[in-house]
Amino acid sequence: MARINDHYLKLKAGYLFPEIGRRVTEFTQANPEAKVIRLGIGDVTRPLAPAVLNAFHQAIDDLGTTENFAGYGPEQGYAWLSQVIIDKSYRPLGVDLTTDEMFISDGSKCDCANILDIFALDNVVAIGDPVYPVYNDTNVMVGRTGEADEKGYYKGIVYMPFTADNNFVPDLPKEKVDIIYLCYPNNPTGTVATKDELKRWVDYARANDAIIFFDAAYEAFITTPGIPHSIYEIDGAKECAIEFRSFSKTAGFTGVRCGLVVIPEQLSGTTTDGEKYSINKLWKRRVTTKFNGASYPVQRAAAAVYSDEGWQQTRETIDYYMENARIIREGLQAAGIDCYGGVDAPYIWLKTPEGMSSWDFFDKLLNECHVVGTPGSGFGPSGEGYFRLSAFGGRTNVETAVQRIRKTWGK
Ligand SMILES: *Cc1c(COP(=O)(O)O)cnc(C)c1O
Numbered sequence: 001m002a003r004i005n006d007h008y009l010k011l012k013a014g015y016l017f018p019e020i021g022r023r024v025t026e027f028t029q030a031n032p033e034a035k036v037i038r039l040g041i042g043d044v045t046r047p048l049a050p051a052v053l054n055a056f057h058q059a060i061d062d063l064g065t066t067e068n069f070a071g072y073g074p075e076q077g078y079a080w081l082s083q084v085i086i087d088k089s090y091r092p093l094g095v096d097l098t099t100d101e102m103f104i105s106d107g108s109k110c111d112c113a114n115i116l117d118i119f120a121l122d123n124v125v126a127i128g129d130p131v132y133p134v135y136n137d138t139n140v141m142v143g144r145t146g147e148a149d150e151k152g153y154y155k156g157i158v159y160m161p162f163t164a165d166n167n168f169v170p171d172l173p174k175e176k177v178d179i180i181y182l183c184y185p186n187n188p189t190g191t192v193a194t195k196d197e198l199k200r201w202v203d204y205a206r207a208n209d210a211i212i213f214f215d216a217a218y219e220a221f222i223t224t225p226g227i228p229h230s231i232y233e234i235d236g237a238k239e240c241a242i243e244f245r246s247f248s249k250t251a252g253f254t255g256v257r258c259g260l261v262v263i264p265e266q267l268s269g270t271t272t273d274g275e276k277y278s279i280n281k282l283w284k285r286r287v288t289t290k291f292n293g294a295s296y297p298v299q300r301a302a303a304a305v306y307s308d309e310g311w312q313q314t315r316e317t318i319d320y321y322m323e324n325a326r327i328i329r330e331g332l333q334a335a336g337i338d339c340y341g342g343v344d345a346p347y348i349w350l351k352t353p354e355g356m357s358s359w360d361f362f363d364k365l366l367n368e369c370h371v372v373g374t375p376g377s378g379f380g381p382s383g384e385g386y387f388r389l390s391a392f393g394g395r396t397n398v399e400t401a402v403q404r405i406r407k408t409w410g411k
Helices: 006-010 014-028 050-063 079-091 109-119 132-139 194-208 247-250 279-290 297-303 308-334 356-369 393-407
Strands: 102-105 125-129 159-163 179-183 212-216 240-244 259-262 268-270 274-276 339-341 347-351 386-390
Touching: 006 132, 006 194, 014 279, 014 356, 050 194, 050 308, 079 102, 079 274, 079 297, 102 109, 109 132, 109 179, 109 240, 109 279, 125 132, 132 179, 194 212, 240 247, 247 297, 247 308, 247 386, 268 279, 297 308, 308 347, 308 393, 356 386, 356 393
Parallel strands: 125 159, 125 179, 179 212, 212 240
Antiparallel strands: 102 259, 240 259, 268 274, 339 347, 347 386
16 A cells, blocks of 8 residues: 655645635626726736847757757756856845856755755744745645644744734744744845844844845845845855745746755754765755756746846836835825835735734625725735735736726725
């Protein structure tokens, strides 16, 4: 009998998005004439930049010729891609990296999940609440946790509440933790951390021999000067942090698939015998064994994001989404609804009015405004009483949704 990994059975059934779908279907069947606007999704909607598309086409044509054909590439990604990312995206921040410190992948979700392969199960892990669910669920899958309690907290994980009370930057844990997940700009709250706030975490990690997993999927959406785009802008972070980045939101690659992991040479962990061991070396071993690289045309397309033309066009799309975010944020404020985020990230995290629950607000927004968003409680218990709207929609839909919200809330 082949036994299964029954840690998977501890997972809560994927409840949030199916439940949203069920309520929306029920509503549209009862109200077929209603024009429902969806601001719940965490997926982009604008097309690839023309310069990126060109490079993509060109690379596919390369595959059709004997001279330019590309077979297996380096497992770690082509150095011409890593180098352009380092030159265009890290060096301007004052961060120096070598291509050996960068691992190109087929997206950040897999990286955030796979990284757990190279860490022992008895590490104590700290995760935000509310949170991008991948961090939590992958720790359950590898067997690091016990069962979930009635609130949804898994035994063995240290949860760090992200709320308005702590300005969405969690307090340092009271117990000693070994691995800390931080995501800034944050999904779902759309909020950011300053250099000083990140410095506290870097100092904690160094003092406790902990490693920070820093998810910077939304760094390109930062508009406020001085907000760090990379954890390595903080002194000492190369000794204690792994950074994850993705082309998904930055350049519309959710369907194309490309991401990257940065593991500095000086980052080390400890063996059972107490010896230091290079995390970069360990991850390289894992990647060369279990991965054969992101596809050649995808890497060509990704490199074109950082060409002069490609970056200008990519920026225009980001600016388009951030203008949506401004419209949503200011519309909510005009309707007297408190909200956070939406300045340096494409998500607006609103406080539900009159103390409504996240799901009650969802129902009212759907029934009265015909607008769909995401209940904050779906991202973790501390998300209760909050609600996420995404700025990844089309302009007309965003404007119409905001008008309806202002009408319903009477302003
Ligand atoms: C969208 C997103 C990612 C990117 O995932 P990909 O697999 O690269 O598409 C990573 N982290 C967070 C928090 C996200 O919201």
